[in-house]
Amino acid sequence: MDLPLIRIINSGNLSTLQAASRFGFSDFGIPESGFQDKISAQLANWLVGNKRFNTLIESYANYFEFEVINDCSMGVQGACSEIRINGQSVSLDQGHHLTVNDRIQLFNNTHGAILYLAMTGGFTGTEVLGSTATDITNGLGGLNGLPLASQDILKGSKFNTPRQTRSIPEGLLSRRYFSKNVTVHVIAGPEAYLFTKEVIDNFYSHAFVLSAEISRVGYRLTGHPIHADSYNIPSKTVLPGTIQIPPSGDPIILMADGPVTGGYPRMGVVAKVDQPILAQLRSGGRVRFLACLPEDARLREANQRQWIEELYHKKTER
Amino acid sequence: MGGIQWRYLGEDAIEISNISSSIHVQLGLRDYLKGFPKLGIVSFMLTDKTLTLVSEKYGFMSVSHIIDRVAAYQHKVDENVMLPLSIIPICYDEAFALDQLKLEGICKLDYEEIISLHLNAEYTVAMFGFMPGFPYLNGLPLSLSIPRLKSPRKIIPKGSVAIANEMCGIYPNQTPGGWHIIGRSPLSLFDPLKDDVLPLKLGQRVKFQRISKKDFDGFTPN
Numbered sequence: 001m002d003l004p005l006i007r008i009i010n011s012g013n014l015s016t017l018q019a020a021s022r023f024g025f026s027d028f029g030i031p032e033s034g035f036q037d038k039i040s041a042q043l044a045n046w047l048v049g050n051k052r053f054n055t056l057i058e059s060y061a062n063y064f065e066f067e068v069i070n071d072c073s074m075g076v077q078g079a080c081s082e083i084r085i086n087g088q089s090v091s092l093d094q095g096h097h098l099t100v101n102d103r104i105q106l107f108n109n110t111h112g113a114i115l116y117l118a119m120t121g122g123f124t125g126t127e128v129l130g131s132t133a134t135d136i137t138n139g140l141g142g143l144n145g146l147p148l149a150s151q152d153i154l155k156g157s158k159f160n161t162p163r164q165t166r167s168i169p170e171g172l173l174s175r176r177y178f179s180k181n182v183t184v185h186v187i188a189g190p191e192a193y194l195f196t197k198e199v200i201d202n203f204y205s206h207a208f209v210l211s212a213e214i215s216r217v218g219y220r221l222t223g224h225p226i227h228a229d230s231y232n233i234p235s236k237t238v239l240p241g242t243i244q245i246p247p248s249g250d251p252i253i254l255m256a257d258g259p260v261t262g263g264y265p266r267m268g269v270v271a272k273v274d275q276p277i278l279a280q281l282r283s284g285g286r287v288r289f290l291a292c293l294p295e296d297a298r299l300r301e302a303n304q305r306q307w308i309e310e311l312y313h314k315k316t317e318r
Numbered sequence: 319m320g321g322i323q324w325r326y327l328g329e330d331a332i333e334i335s336n337i338s339s340s341i342h343v344q345l346g347l348r349d350y351l352k353g354f355p356k357l358g359i360v361s362f363m364l365t366d367k368t369l370t371l372v373s374e375k376y377g378f379m380s381v382s383h384i385i386d387r388v389a390a391y392q393h394k395v396d397e398n399v400m401l402p403l404s405i406i407p408i409c410y411d412e413a414f415a416l417d418q419l420k421l422e423g424i425c426k427l428d429y430e431e432i433i434s435l436h437l438n439a440e441y442t443v444a445m446f447g448f449m450p451g452f453p454y455l456n457g458l459p460l461s462l463s464i465p466r467l468k469s470p471r472k473i474i475p476k477g478s479v480a481i482a483n484e485m486c487g488i489y490p491n492q493t494p495g496g497w498h499i500i501g502r503s504p505l506s507l508f509d510p511l512k513d514d515v516l517p518l519k520l521g522q523r524v525k526f527q528r529i530s531k532k533d534f535d536g537f538t539p540n
Contacts, residue, residue: 023360023361024360024361025515026361026363027361027362027363027364027445027446027520028446028450028451028508028515028516029446029447029448029449029450029451029452029508030450030510128510128511129510129515137449138449138450138491139491140450140510187326187328187329188326189325189327190325190326190327190333190335234365234366235365235366235445235447235448235454236333236365236366236368236370237327237331237333237363237365237368237370239327239328239331239372241328242327242328259447259448259449260363260446260447261365261445261447261448266327269326269327269328269329270328271328271329272328272329272330294326294328294329294330294377295329295377297328297329298329298330298376298377301329301376302376305375
């Protein structure tokens with residue numbers, strides 16, 4: 001049974017319900033969707049005792065406000081610099097119990113771009129092909145396939161009653177990887193051969209600026225046009241993190257809702273472990289690319305996965 | 319298959335290129351690899367003579383085992399595997415054929431000739447991509463093979479049948495797009511809430527059947 005949990009007062013920019021990705025339907029033409037910063041999302045879910053991939057709110061809001069309809073517990077992670085409950089500032093890195101009519105304000109004026117808001121039990125979303133993640137381009141999942149809007153009422157499990165309050169343990173990564181200058185590792189892509197050595201050297205030695213063209217489909221970079229020898233290639237598979245070079249020369253990095261095929265040369269793919277760092281870059285921020293081997297990327301990702309899994313498996317201290 | 323070429327696409331996917339251009343050989347190879355779960359492949363994607371394989375969580379244990387399997391694959395033509403012919407209704411009325419004049423100009427044919435070329439061809443679903451349920455159909459007559467629009471349209475209506483390069487496609491939903499629109503089908507090609515999400519299948523043969531504007535307006539999907 002579902003219960004109305006919150007009413008959104010200010011939805012901010014590009015807010016959606018997200019969850020585990022809609023994986024395995026690329027041959028139907030369906031994007032993966034899901035969390036763009038898996039670290040922050042899983043920490044938010046952990047704060048309220050959820051499973052790692054429970055449905056939560058992902059938002060590019062600088063300001064997000066809602067009121068509580070039924071008692072619930074909230075965990076906020078990602079790009080949030082201040083949480084106020086009924087006007088009172090509260091700690092960022094712990095879960096909070098909320099009661100009826102509470103007003104919550106979330107502010108973001110830090111380097112990060114995306115905040116995550118989880119409730120115990122998760123929000124209720126439309127399940128499409130095994131996932132409640134919202135794909136607004138194709139109108140799938142979430143709240144009728146749409147971005148969240150002010151006045152939307154979000155439901156959740158009636159078993160969301162406050163159970164415990166958790167705090168992010170000292171020394172954990174948390175939001176420390178947000179910056180206005182980031183370096184991400186890139187695995188050379190299948191069309192890297194379409195670029196001269198000089199162009200490739202340029203690609204890996206200059207910082208690009210993240211433009212204002214940011215969406216869950218892709219991030220466009222500017223500042224150092226990169227040119228391929230040829231653009232005449234058939235459409236091939238692309239994955240989140242794929243760096244495509246269109247004829248304009250401004251790279252496009254595909255994000256969680258990116259299409260499954262693309263016809264531009266694929267210079268490389270951002271290592272999975274660094275995709276949250278990239279996702280959290282704000283427009284105007286700078287990104288540098290560092291070439292890396294697939295095995296190194298896998299090792300670093302395995303380490304990242306391990307500390308999250310350890311956190312989840314640890315007996316909960318009260 | 320000798321001299322197999324493969325490349326990484328990120329740390330946990332590989333792409334095997336220059337496989338046969340026959341969709342039936344491609345599907346045969348995909349299904350053959352599906353018979354070896356220990357290879358750890360969780361996702362298969364076919365695009366233009368290329369097979370993309372995505373691994374489970376931690377990347378492929380052994381790419382060379384996969385390549386060995388690909389090399390060992392022998393395609394046996396099995397006519398029973400041929401999927402049934404699917405007939406897609408299409409209306410070529412000028413209200414729908416948004417690029418009629420452009421097509422006549424580029425192909426140097428009048429529209430009835432273009433229609434008859436398009437109707438007489440048999441197509442094969444070669445891949446899905448671009449957007450959910452968008453089929454790339456092989457089999458477009460060469461005389462209709464024209465480059466994409468220079469600047470894409472902002473809005474292509476749902477159901478539009480379009481051509482570009484050597485392909486025909488059908489837009490399952492409204493979207494921006496760069497192909498020349500030749501007509502419109504009233505069929506629904508993608509419904510994520512149905513059991514059968516995609517009525518068309520990879521490798522399926524497709525023919526178009528002309529319907530009038532009146533039939534189009536009165537069309538009820540079954």
